[in-house]
Amino acid sequence: MASKLEVNYKRVVLTGPESTGKTTLARQLAEEFNTLWIPEFAREYAKEINNNFTYNDVLEVARIQLIQEIEIEDDINKIVFFDTSLIITKVWLDTVFHKVPKWLETQILFEEADLYLLCAPDIDWIPDPLRVNGGKKRVKLFERYMQELENYGFNYRIITGKGEDRLKACIQYIKQELKL
Numbered sequence: 666m667a668s669k670l671e672v673n674y675k676r677v678v679l680t681g682p683e684s685t686g687k688t689t690l691a692r693q694l695a696e697e698f699n700t701l702w703i704p705e706f707a708r709e710y711a712k713e714i715n716n717n718f719t720y721n722d723v724l725e726v727a728r729i730q731l732i733q734e735i736e737i738e739d740d741i742n743k744i745v746f747f748d749t750s751l752i753i754t755k756v757w758l759d760t761v762f763h764k765v766p767k768w769l770e771t772q773i774l775f776e777e778a779d780l781y782l783l784c785a786p787d788i789d790w791i792p793d794p795l796r797v798n799g800g801k802k803r804v805k806l807f808e809r810y811m812q813e814l815e816n817y818g819f820n821y822r823i824i825t826g827k828g829e830d831r832l833k834a835c836i837q838y839i840k841q842e843l844k845l
Contacts (some may be wrong), residue, residue: 671800675745676747680810681810685803686824687749694836695746700744702745723759747778755770756806760806773817780842785825786803786807786823
């Protein structure tokens with residue numbers, strides 16, 4: 666079994682279905698804790714290919730996300746916030762293409778974060794050309810992400826609420842779970 670990625674900072678991953686505030690929270694949390702956040706690369710990639718992902722496109726997104734993580738400097742503040750995770754990639758591959766490469770599952774174990782913040786679909790759906798999983802799909806994806814986090818035995822907290830309440834919940838969980 667792979668061992669956890671050895672870094673000098675705490676890894677906090679925001680995960681969950683589309684339009685649940687992950688990017689906004691990652692940005693706000695990085696500001697709150699005076700550190701950096703790593704944006705979701707898939708969104709930029711989707712723009713380039715007009716949101717027509719193939720199986721290999723999804724694997725390419727995963728590969729680039731991994732490179733971004735490797736390139737993080739160890740001299741940063743104590744926490745780095747990630748606006749996505751390979752769990753999302755795994756669920757996407759399984760849901761859309763019905764296959765997941767073994768290396769991806771191993772990599773998920775290797776990159777275990779110190780804390781996952783699973784954003785609930787309890788805020789309004791904001792449609793845009795790159796978001797395709799609204800309505801009941803968001804709820805089903807939320808349940809699937811939670812199932813994956815539990816299957817891997819990862820430390821996670823569910824984030825609910827709107828606006829400032831959502832951010833405060835994240836801050837509280839981070840301070841509590843990471844002993845800050």
